[in-house]
Amino acid sequence: MIAHVALVVAIVLVVARLAGEVALRVKQPPVLGELVAGILLGAIPSQFSRDVAVDGSIDLLAQLGVLLLLFEVGLESTVRDLLAVGLAAARVAVLGTLGSFAVGFGCAHLVLPGASLGTKVFIGASITATSIGITARVFKDLGGARSVEARTILGAAVLDDVLGLVILALVTGALRDESSGAASLVLLAGKTIVVLGVAIAVGVKVTPRIFAAATHLRTSAGSAEGGTAQTSKGVLLALGLSFCFFFSWGADRLGLAPIIGAFAAGLVLEQQKGLEALVEPIAHFLVPIFFVVMGARADVRTFANPHTLVLAAALTGAAILGKMACAPAAGRGTKRLAVAIGMIPRGEVTLIYASLGLSLHVIDSGVYSALVLAVVVTTLVTPTALKWSLR
Helix, strand or coil, rough: CCHHHHHHHHHHHHHHHHHHHHHCCCCCCCHHHHHHHHHHHCCCCCCHHHHHCCHHHHHHHHHHHHHHHHHHEEEEEEEEHHHHHHHHHHHHHHHHHHHHHHHHHHHHHHCCCCHHHHHHHHHHHCCCCCCCCCHHHHHHHHHCCCCHHHHHHHHHCCCCCCCCHHHHHHHHHHHHHHCCHEEEEEEHHHHHHHHHHHHHHHHHHHHHHHHHHHHCCCCHHHHCCHHHHHHHHHHHHHHHHHHHHHHHHHHHCCCCCCHHHHHHHHHHCCCCCCCCHHHHHHHHHHHHHHHHHHCCCHHHHHHHHHHHHHHHHHHHHHHHHHHHHHHHHHHCCHHHHHHHHHCCCCHHHHHHHHHHHHHCCCCCHHHHHHHHHHHHHHHHHHHHHHHHCCC
C-alpha cells in the first residue's frame, strides 16, 4: 500500500514540476501548468489516473496541501496589511466581490434553471475571489510593481481573500444545515469574523511569548554541529505547523471550513521571522499535489458536452464582467480599467470551492469541469489584457 502511494506521489511531483516549468517558459504561473497537467492525467484511462483523482491517501496529501497554501497566504497577508488597506482598495475588493457574485448567480440561474438555490448561490460564490499571483507577475515584468495600480490591486487582494473566506463559511454552513435561516447565517458570519479577530489579538499579544519560550527547548539536533540554530529552526517549524493544524481543527469544530483556521493561523504567526521560509519547502511538496488532483478530477468527457462548455463560457464571462464592477472604485489618477483587469484571474480559491462543492454534492462533475475551465481561461487572458490596458 505505502509503496504504491509513494510511486503515485513521485510521478505526480515529477509531472507537476515539469508542467510548472513549461508554464513559466510561456510566461504563465506554475499553478496553471500543474492544473492542466492534472486535466491531461485525468484524460488518460488508467488505474494511475483513477488513483490520482480518488485515492484516499493522495486526497489526504492534497487536503494538507491546501491547508498549507492558505497558511502561507495568511503568513504573507500580515495584520498590518489588513489594517492598512486603503479606502480605494477596500472599495475595489467589495465591489468586485459583490459584482462577481451577482453576475455568477445570474449566469447559473440562466444556464442551470433546474438547479437548486443552494447550487446557484455556491456557483456565484465560487468565482468571487481573485488569484493575485499572475497579476503581480505581470506588474513585476513591466517594472510597475510600485505603481498606484499595482498597490491598489495588491491591497484589494488582501481584503478579497478575507471576503472570499467569509462567503465560503456562510455558503458551506448554509448548505450543511439547510434549515438555517437568516439568524443562523448572521451567527455564522459572526463566528468567522470572531475567529479572524481572535487570531489577530492572539498574534499581537500571545504568540511572541509562546515562541520565545519554545526557543529554549532542546532536541536531538542540539548535539550536532551548529545544533542551536538548527534546534531553533526545528522548534519554529514544528510549532508553526502545530498552530496551522490546531486552528484548522478548531475552525471545523466551530462549523467553519478548516482552511479558514489555516488562514487565521498564518495571520497569528506573521510576526515570526523566518517561518515562511521554513514552511515553503513543505508547501512545494504538498501544494502541487493539490492542483494536480484538482485537475485530474475534471471529467474530460464533460468537455465534449455542449452544456458544460456553455456553462464554462458563462462563468468565464461572469468572472470577467463581475470584476469590471470594481473599476469605478479605483482612486483618481488610476488607470481604472487596468485595476479591474488585474482583479480578473481566478485560481486556488475557486478550485477550493469546486473541490468542496463536489464533496458536498452541491455541484456535479459538469459544473466542476466548467469551473476548472473558467480558472484556466481567466488566468490565460489576464496578462495580455493587462499589458494592453497599462499601455
